[in-house]
Amino acid sequence: MSHPPLAIDVLDRFGEYRGDDEWLTAAWEQAQIVVCDPVNERIAADEDGLHYFDAATAPEGQRIYLGGDSPPVFTVLADLPDGLPGRWIKPDWDRRDLAIAVQAIAIGHWHATYRFHPTTGEPLSARQAGWELEAVSGRPVFPRTDPAVIVLIDDGADRVLLAQHRRYSGTPKTGPAAVRSNRYACIAGFVEPGESAEAAVHREVGEEIGIKIDRLVYVSSQPWPYPRSLMLGYRATADPAQQLLLQAEEITDARWFTRDEVRQMWVDTEDSTPSAVRISIARFLIDGWLAEA
Numbered sequence: 001m002s003h004p005p006l007a008i009d010v011l012d013r014f015g016e017y018r019g020d021d022e023w024l025t026a027a028w029e030q031a032q033i034v035v036c037d038p039v040n041e042r043i044a045a046d047e048d049g050l051h052y053f054d055a056a057t058a059p060e061g062q063r064i065y066l067g068g069d070s071p072p073v074f075t076v077l078a079d080l081p082d083g084l085p086g087r088w089i090k091p092d093w094d095r096r097d098l099a100i101a102v103q104a105i106a107i108g109h110w111h112a113t114y115r116f117h118p119t120t121g122e123p124l125s126a127r128q129a130g131w132e133l134e135a136v137s138g139r140p141v142f143p144r145t146d147p148a149v150i151v152l153i154d155d156g157a158d159r160v161l162l163a164q165h166r167r168y169s170g171t172p173k174t175g176p177a178a179v180r181s182n183r184y185a186c187i188a189g190f191v192e193p194g195e196s197a198e199a200a201v202h203r204e205v206g207e208e209i210g211i212k213i214d215r216l217v218y219v220s221s222q223p224w225p226y227p228r229s230l231m232l233g234y235r236a237t238a239d240p241a242q243q244l245l246l247q248a249e250e251i252t253d254a255r256w257f258t259r260d261e262v263r264q265m266w267v268d269t270e271d272s273t274p275s276a277v278r279i280s281i282a283r284f285l286i287d288g289w290l291a292e293a
Contacts, residue, residue, distance in 0.1 A: 004222035004233065004284040005091045008099040013067035018129040024065055027072035033058040034100055035083070036075050038108035042083030047090065049097040062111060064130030066103050075104035077111055087226065087276040106225035107131075110143045113227065117141065144228055149200045150188035151234040152285040153213055160262060160289060161238060163187055163209055163246075163254035183265065184257065186282045188231075197232050205236075209254045210245025213238045219288070222281050231281045235289075259293050262286060 017023050033053040035044040044051040053059075053076075061078030089101045107130065114133055117124055122135035133141040153161040162184035189204035191197055198216060205213050213236040224231045244254050257265070266286050270278055277283060 003220050004231075004281045005279040006098065006102050006224070006281075007220060007222040008095050008102070010096050010099050011067040011073060011103070012069075014069060015131075017069075018065060018131050024129055027065070027069070028063065028074065029055050031055060031072045031074045032068075033074045033076055034104050035059060035061075035078055035080055036104040036108040037080035037083055038077060038105070038112035040079070040081060040083070041086045041105075042080045043086055043089070043101055043105060044080060045084040045089065045097075045101065049090075049093045050101060062126060062130065064104075064107055064111070064126075066100060066107075073100060075100075075108065077108050089279065090275050091279045102223055102225050106223060106228055107143060109225065109227035114141055114144075145223075145230050146228055147191040147197065147232060148188060148224070148229045149191060149197050149204065149232050149234060150186050150281055150285070151201050151205065151213070151216070151236050152186050152282075152289060153205070153236045153238050154289065155240040155256060156237045158293070159240065159256040159258055160286075161209070161211075161240075161254060161256050162262070164252050166250055166252050183277075184253070184255075186285060188282070190229075191232075198234075201234050201236065205238075208247045208251050210247075211238050211242040219285060220281070222284075224281070226276075233281045233285055235285065259290055263290060 031054065033055070034050050035053060035058065037043070058076050059078040061076040064075050064077070066073045066075055086105045089098060111126070111130070115124060116122065117135040117138045118141065120135055120138040122137065124133040124135055124141060126132070127134050127140070131143065164184050187205050187208055189200065191200040201216060202213065205211060215237040217235045219233040219235055221230060221232045240256055246254060266283060
């Protein structure tokens with residue numbers, strides 16, 4: 001695999017149709033519709049893929065045009081208490097289903113969290129087929145994507161440095177936190193205002209584990225719709241002789257792992273963990289390193 005699992009471009013978004021109300025009305029009548037519940041973080045799907053509705057069977061809710069014209073694809077934001085948890089979308093789904101699910105989950109989160117204008121405080125309503133929000137006054141509000149960096153650090157030989165985040169350590173958990181309970185993972189964090197992605201990698205590594213890295217190389221990116229990140233993946237090398245200085249409020253432990261240890265922790269246990277582990281860019285970076293042996 002040359003790109004992470006969620007880096008998929010299979011649905012033309014046809015931005016020019018978003019302002020064409022006549023076209024959208026006709027498109028709705030022949031649409032494939034996926035139902036997304038951003039409040040309960042669920043989507044209409046099962047182990048095999050998405051459940052599609054048509055105009056006659058789709059529930060009432062906010063309609064958002066996702067793309068396509070043969071057929072057009074919409075999502076409807078509606079209550080879905082029995083749907084599939086969003087973090088259980090599967091890497092072995094049809095690539096089109098996976099791309100649509102990621103887009104629907106991400107835009108749904110934005111609609112659920114942006115209900116008032118950030119400047120005027122007025123209620124927001126949708127326009128442009130759900131891709132803009134507007135109030136009586138003030139500029140339109142556009143979907144937000146938060147850039148974040150993630151890096152896999154090796155020692156230049158046969159080990160990688162992984163850390164255990166405080167949020168996911170200790171007693172095994174249920175729900176989304178179980179995705180990474182007691183798991184050691186890559187260093188990651190958000191890009192700060194006025195900062196390049198590369199500078200963010202160096203800063204996050206320095207803050208969280210207190211070492212310097214070199215040979216920083218960009219690998220790939222993928223969207224992470226929980227709720228609205230774009231993950232920028234990197235590889236780096238560090239001198240293993242450096243002392244680790246852990247950021248106590250963030251990191252409980254960090255250490256160097258061999259390939260056998262990483263494979264046991266990340267690959268051998270995959271059937272018992274939510275599929276968000278397998279579709280993460282962390283897993284993509286780790287799989288790439290394991291394949292180098």
